[in-house]
Every structure is written in C-alpha cells, then in structure tokens.
Amino acid sequence: MNEPMPGAEPGPEDEPLPLGIARTPTGNAEVEAQLERLADADHLPADGHIEVYEDVHRGLRSALTSLDSAQPLPGPQPPAEHRPYEDD
Structure with missing residues (x-):
C-alpha cells in the first residue's frame, strides 16, 4: 500500500478493502454483534x-460461556436394568 504524502488527503485506494469472506449467521444476536x-x-x-x-x-x-451455562448437559443415564419401564 502506498504511504500518503504529508498533507495529502487519503484517497479511495487507501480505504480498507473487504476480504470477501462469506460468514454464516450464527442465529445468536450477541455473537453476531x-x-x-x-x-x-x-x-x-x-x-x-x-x-x-x-x-x-x-x-x-462471554457469549459462549453464557450459552453453556444456560443449557446444562444431560447427566449420565442409569443402566438399563435400573430404568423405570414406560407404559405404552
């Protein structure tokens, strides 16, 4: 990138260019922000x-930690012989 001359106004060539990387929306407003x-x-x-x-x-x-704490992981399931039977 060319260095501007002292006192020169920045031109369009000095503006940042988008990288063109596609991003899939996360569906979480906090993460998106x-x-x-x-x-x-x-x-x-x-x-x-x-x-x-x-x-x-x-x-x-912070956003991801709050997601983890909001949805506790299921605990281990008891062995099959200790599970109550379900009525059909």
Missing part, C-alpha cells in the same frame, strides 16, 4: 487492531 465489531479494525492502523480483537474475543467467550 461481536463478529460485526471486527469491522471496527478496518479503520484503525495495524497497531490498533489488537485492542479490537481482544475486545471481540472477550465478548465471544
């Missing part, structure tokens, strides 16, 4: 990207 936040890095110099990435990472961990 975090993924959209990644676009904020497009308008920052490279040394500012890490702050955005770390913020998104924290948000995604």
